Amino acid sequence: MATIEQNLKPRRFDLARPSRQHLLGYILLAPAVILVALIIIYPLFISVDLSFQNVKLARIGSARKAFTLANYEKLFASPDFWLACWVTVKMVTAVTIGSLLVGVSTALLVNNKFRGRTLARLVMALPWAVPEIIAVVMFAWIFDSTFGLISWLIWKIGLTTELIAWVSTPGPAFWAITVTMIWKGFPFVSIMTLAGLQSIPDDFYAAAKVDGANALQRFRWITLPCLMPVLGVTLVLVMLWVFRDFSIIKTMTDGGPLKSTTTLSIMTYEQAFGFFKFGYASAVGVVTLIICVVASLAMLGRGSKAMY
Amino acid sequence: MNRTPLQSILLYGTVIFAATIILFPIFWLFNTALSTTVELTQLPPSFWPEEAQWQIFTKVWNDRPIPLWLWNSTITAVGSVILSMTVSVLAGYSLSRFSPRGSHGMGLFILTAKMLPATLLVIPLFAIFRSIGLIGSLWTLIIAHSTLIVPFTTWMLKGYFDTIPRELEQAAMVDGCSPLGAMFRVIMPVSMPGLAATALYSFVLSWADYAYARTFLVNSQGNWTANMGITTMRGEYVTDWNEIAAAAVFVAIPIMVIYLFLERYLVGGLTAGAEK
Numbered sequence: 355m356a357t358i359e360q361n362l363k364p365r366r367f368d369l370a371r372p373s374r375q376h377l378l379g380y381i382l383l384a385p386a387v388i389l390v391a392l393i394i395i396y397p398l399f400i401s402v403d404l405s406f407q408n409v410k411l412a413r414i415g416s417a418r419k420a421f422t423l424a425n426y427e428k429l430f431a432s433p434d435f436w437l438a439c440w441v442t443v444k445m446v447t448a449v450t451i452g453s454l455l456v457g458v459s460t461a462l463l464v465n466n467k468f469r470g471r472t473l474a475r476l477v478m479a480l481p482w483a484v485p486e487i488i489a490v491v492m493f494a495w496i497f498d499s500t501f502g503l504i505s506w507l508i509w510k511i512g513l514t515t516e517l518i519a520w521v522s523t524p525g526p527a528f529w530a531i532t533v534t535m536i537w538k539g540f541p542f543v544s545i546m547t548l549a550g551l552q553s554i555p556d557d558f559y560a561a562a563k564v565d566g567a568n569a570l571q572r573f574r575w576i577t578l579p580c581l582m583p584v585l586g587v588t589l590v591l592v593m594l595w596v597f598r599d600f601s602i603i604k605t606m607t608d609g610g611p612l613k614s615t616t617t618l619s620i621m622t623y624e625q626a627f628g629f630f631k632f633g634y635a636s637a638v639g640v641v642t643l644i645i646c647v648v649a650s651l652a653m654l655g656r657g658s659k660a661m662y
Numbered sequence: 663m664n665r666t667p668l669q670s671i672l673l674y675g676t677v678i679f680a681a682t683i684i685l686f687p688i689f690w691l692f693n694t695a696l697s698t699t700v701e702l703t704q705l706p707p708s709f710w711p712e713e714a715q716w717q718i719f720t721k722v723w724n725d726r727p728i729p730l731w732l733w734n735s736t737i738t739a740v741g742s743v744i745l746s747m748t749v750s751v752l753a754g755y756s757l758s759r760f761s762p763r764g765s766h767g768m769g770l771f772i773l774t775a776k777m778l779p780a781t782l783l784v785i786p787l788f789a790i791f792r793s794i795g796l797i798g799s800l801w802t803l804i805i806a807h808s809t810l811i812v813p814f815t816t817w818m819l820k821g822y823f824d825t826i827p828r829e830l831e832q833a834a835m836v837d838g839c840s841p842l843g844a845m846f847r848v849i850m851p852v853s854m855p856g857l858a859a860t861a862l863y864s865f866v867l868s869w870a871d872y873a874y875a876r877t878f879l880v881n882s883q884g885n886w887t888a889n890m891g892i893t894t895m896r897g898e899y900v901t902d903w904n905e906i907a908a909a910a911v912f913v914a915i916p917i918m919v920i921y922l923f924l925e926r927y928l929v930g931g932l933t934a935g936a937e938k
Contacts (some may be wrong), residue, residue, distance in 0.1 A: 378841055379760025386753030386816060389745075393809050394775055397786035404785065412785070414793040460680055468673060476925060477681045480688070483921035484914055485870045487889040491910045492687040494896075495694060495903050503690065503707050510706070537687065598779040601872035605893050622781040627877060632785055639782030646777040 405636035412632040425637035434613065434621065435638065442597060442617040445532065449596045450589060452536035457543025458585075464544075465551045475548070482541035486601045493534040494606055497521060524614035527607045531615055534602055539595065543588050550584035551577070590650045597646055618642040695719070695907035702903055715904065722908040730884070731891035732912065738800050738887060739868035742807035743861050746815055751857065754819030755845060759828070775813035780873045783809060788877055798882035806874040811864045818863070822856035823849070862920050869917055888913040 404412055405426070407419040429435050464474045481489070496503050499519040508514050520526045558576050567575065600619050603609060609616035609624060616624070618638060626635035665673070694702065696715050701708040722728060757768065784806070791802045826849060834844040850857070875890040886894075892913055895906045 376760060376763075379756045382752040382756035382760075386749040386812065389749050389808065390771075390775070390812060393787075393805055394778070394783070394813075397783055397790065397809075398778070400786035400789065401782055404789075412789040414790050460684075463673075463676060463680060466673060468670075468677070470677075474677055474681065477684060479925070480921075481684060483866075483918055484688070485889060485917055487870075487872050487892060488691075488910045488914045489687070491892065491906055492691050495907070496687060496690060498903075501703055501705065501707065506705050506707060537684075594777055598777075598781070600779075600781050601870075601889075604876075605872070619779050619781045622779070623784070623873070626781075626785050626788075632789065636782070636785055639779060639785065642779050643777065643782055646779070647774060650777065 401636040402640055404633050405640050407633050409633040411630045419633075425634045426641075428634065429637050429641065434616075437613055438616050438618050438621040438638075441528075441613070441615060442619075445528070445535075445615075445617060446593050446596045448532045449535045449539060450592050452532065453539040453543050453592050454585070454589065456536060456540040457588075458547050458581075460540070461544045461547035461551060465548060478544050479541040481537050482545070484538065486538060486599075487605060489534055489538045490602055490605045493530065493537070494521070497530040497533075521607055522611050524612050527611060527615050531603055531606055534606065535596060535599070538602070539592055542595075543592060546584055546588040547581065550581045554580045586654065590653055594646060594650060597642070618645075691907050691910060694903050695911060697904060699902070699904065718904055718908045719911070722905050723912070726895070726905070726909060727883075727886075727891065728888075728909055728912050731886055731888040732916070734800060734885055735869055735887040735889070735913075736916075738803045738807065739865045741800070741804035742811060742868045743864045745804060746808045746811040746864055747857070747861055750812055750816040750819055751850075753816045755823055755849070757816070757820040758823035759831075772813045772817050775809075778809075780810070784873055784877050787874075791878060797878055798885060800879075800885050802878040803868075803871070803874055803887065806878070807868040807871055810867050810871070814867070815860050815864055818860050819856070822853060822860070826852060859924060862924050866917055866920060866924075 400412075400414070403418075406421050406423065408422055408424060409419055460478050464471060464478055468474075484492075497505070497520040499505060499517065499522065502520065505517040505520065509517055518526050520530045554577065558580070559572055562572050562576055597617070598619055599617070600623060603615055603617060603620050604623070607615045609620040619642065622635050622639040622642060624635075625631045625638060693709065693711065695718055697708055697711040698713075698715060701711060787802070787806055787809075788797070791797050796802050830848055830852065831839075831841070831844040834848045835841065839847065870889070871887075872889045872893070875887045876893075879885050879887070879890060892906065892909050895901075895909060
């Protein structure tokens with residue numbers, strides 16, 4: 355760098371001069387910073403502010419209500435909130451485990467060399483390209499109570515004596531959503547795992563073979579440890595996705611029946627735009643965000659740097 | 663690698679089995695669209711339409727405001743892609759080349775922004791848009807979708823610019839190019855594939871939104887996006903599943919086509935920032 359800049363004749367206001375380089379860096383960064391400040395930071399600030407006020411339908415510019423902790427007190431005393439936490443934890447766990455199992459196994463499968471592998475990889479990642487709302491259309495019909503395929507199939511093989519009303523019974527509604535989310539979410543795990551698998555040098559396997567390790571041992575002592583960093587990040591990203599999901603749950607069950615699929619995200623939205631309690635809803639949302647940030651930083655620990 | 667015939671059969675068998683399950687919902691969507699109402703309301707379900715009802719597609723296209731919805735989704739996506747790409751190309755380049763002070767904090771901020779639940783951000787945004795009278799306009803979506811896209815694209819582009827050797831700009835500057843000239847005349851043309859992939863990916867992000875469209879546009883039918891519109895096709899008591907399925911095909915096709923272009927860049931895109 356230095357030699358090049360010495361070759362250039364210094365002009366008075368020359369952005370190429372080393373001392374001006376930083377200035378140019380800031381100028382280029384400015385539009386993004388301003389935009390983000392306007393559309394993310396300022397709104398975020400408003401919602402934290404709203405969560406400490408007793409507001410119904412908020413409007414910017416109207417007089418600020420008195421500072422109060424009532425929203426948070428009400429929240430932590432509310433059984434609905436704790437139920438939503440429990441539902442969220444259950445759903446995040448079920449979908450994450452499901453997506454990891456399906457995603458990693460499909461990735462291992464298409465990592466083999468065989469004819470048609472390119473096509474197989476394309477197929478494996480296809481659900482990723484299906485918009486969430488379209489996935490819901492597919493699965494809402496597959497899980498239909500009267501003419502749905504799954505109800506009929508389960509009845510046909512004799513597991514139940516009558517058709518299951520998936521979306522209107524608490525337990526089955528939860529599983530219908532879980533299956534939909536796994537179908538939509540596993541390709542991401544698959545794609546990430548495949549990238550991880552391809553970055554493992556072949557020498558590792560060759561060396562292990564020389565040492566007489568069998569396939570299972572090679573998987574346990576080479577593949578798995580090498581995949582761990584990628585899997586850790588992927589796991590957190592999948593969990594965050596489920597934690598914050600709105601469209602799948604909203605359009606499939608709307609949080610029902612009996613709040614059995616009301617996650618924290620759905621509860622936030624319901625309070626804000628169902629009951630128009632913006633202050634209370636913001637409190638739920640702020641708590642959700644704090645859980646997201648704390649949980650993912652804790653899980654990644656020092657590895658959190660790898661995420662950005 | 664040499665396999666015994668048994669291993670080959672086992673491998674292909676598993677691949678076909680997995681592919682069948684993964685593709686089944688998509689097959690079922692087409693099966694539903696092409697079946698008659700009678701076939702859809704019988705048990706056992708019909709797995710293949712007796713006579714494929716292709717006219718359902720023209721019927722849905724003409725009877726329902728599908729073209730309008732697709733048009734609204736397209737305008738929104740293009741608008742938010744232009745807005746986000748403009749700022750994040752500059753920012754990504756700056757973060758990659760000048761690493762200005764505080765860029766580490768920027769990384770941490772972007773990480774947090776990725777974790778923001780849309781259901782939280784939608785509340786203040788609604789309050790803001792209501793005060794300035796924007797509720798019901800597509801501008802609300804262009805702005806709201808940028809909150810999803812900018813953190814993502816900035817980091818993806820930074821990662822992409824990092825892969826382009828600095829010697830390129832240095833050579834251009836020795837030849838008398840200004841730093842900005844080097845950026846626009848040398849680096850941007852070289853980065854075209856990366857820029858295109860990022861833009862397409864952002865398009866997909868905008869197209870997939872439902873939360874913001876539902877909140878800001880629920881009372882302005884003329885501005886409904888495809889996702890918003892399609893959810894209103896489910897009736898409370900009676901739902902014409904073949905019509906919804908046909909509409910769903912229309913909504914999914916643009917994204918599927920983009921996906922075919924994007925597939926090569928997908929791994930790079932998704933893992934951008936995930937690995938150092």
